[in-house]
Amino acid sequence: MSEYQYYEWQRLEGPLTLDEQNAVGALSSHIDVSSMQASVSYNWSSFGYDPMKVLAKHFDAYLYFANWGSYDLAFSFPPGLIDANALEVYFDEDHLNIRKIENKLVLKFEKRDEDGYGGDYSEQSHLSTLSCLRDDIIQGDHRVLYIAWLNAMSEQSHWYEEDEDDLDNFYKDPEPPVPAGLNELTLPLRTFVDAFEVDPFLVSAAAERSSNLVPLRKTAFSSAINQLSRQEANEFLLKIANAEPGAVAALRKKLRSFDKPSEEVQSNPRTIGELLIRAEELEEIESKRLAEKARKNHIARMRKLEKEEDQLWLDVERILTGGAKMKVYDEATEVLEKLHELAEFKGEGFRFKRQIQTFAKLYERRGALIGRWEKRNWL
Secondary structure, three states, X not given: OOOOEEEEEEOOOOOOOHHHHHHHHOOOOOOEEOOOEEEEXXXXXXXXXXXXXXXXXXXXXXXXXXXXXXXXEEEEEOOOOOOHHHHHHHOEOOOEEEEEEOOEEEEEEEEEOOOOOOOOHHHHOOHHHHOHHHHHHHOOOOHHHHHHHHHHXXXXXXXXXXXXXXXXXXXXOEOOOOOOOOOOOOHHHHHHHHHOOOOHHHHHHHHOOOOOOOOOOOOHHHHHHOOOOHHXXXXXXXXXXXXXXXXXXXXXXXXXXXXXXXXXXOOOOOEHHHHHHHHHHHHHHHHHHHHHHHHXXXXXXXXXXXXXXXXXXXXXXXXXXXXXXXXXXXXXXXXHHHHHHHHHHHOOHHHHHHHHHHHHHHOOOOHHHXXXXXXXXXX
């Protein structure tokens, strides 16, 4: 398998200047650069610079994909836009972490799959969708952080043995605060779940303790603006006029804080072990539901075939009179497969074999036809 790596950066808060575009364009001989985005891919080489530094210096969002199983998503934040200390409860050094680069805070999600990736590479470029999660984090929506924590705990569970007598048992660790809205994931969150291969049943288990997301009133901004002091309004206007990074996002965050509902105090947080067990229960419930649905669909299909049974046998006779042709053999066998399935359903396999034997005598010189039936153990 040949190597493949894809790097993409996006600007979310205003375009790159011409000087910045030229600076990014000089980083690689074949990098594609526009005022809002840059991307480059490699088959036998790698990007020659630290992509996190490029992100912090020039961009707001970053995605990296390699076909050997690496997938990274990262966001950069100007100083003061997010409270890193408030997010630490969701961090795991190998899957979700934050560090300061170029006077920016860089939040990075990581996935490493030893089995690699065998699908369509183009399907992995979802940065335009995933980048919306950056604004969610700024506005205090921590769903993606909690989901990343869930995924990290799921992966780590493969390395720990459960020991009831061990007080420091990994499975007894409590979950972090559960954000609202886990039961109504947005497209960016669903895309994150798919891209990072998060167990959907684990997310469903977590969502059982997640309150409904309270939407902001449409008039929230207009009414909230009146709550800003004259000094605050002037400071925000000056930052926006000077195109300072994060100025618009900071203003939105401030306005939304006036309308933000008070968070419920979480009591009796679940343990990692309880979440994993509940996810298994939900998966089993879904498996049984799908099996029952398949059973009912099968019965309905068999009832329909039963009404057509006599005609299907006549169709086989008609088709076989079409001569010694591969197409004829395939078409007749396809109809017989339906009749065989119906016979198994009705418990009349003996009748089916008796009829097949009758056909076999009539067409015993057609070896290719008989061979098809023998492979299916009909003769």
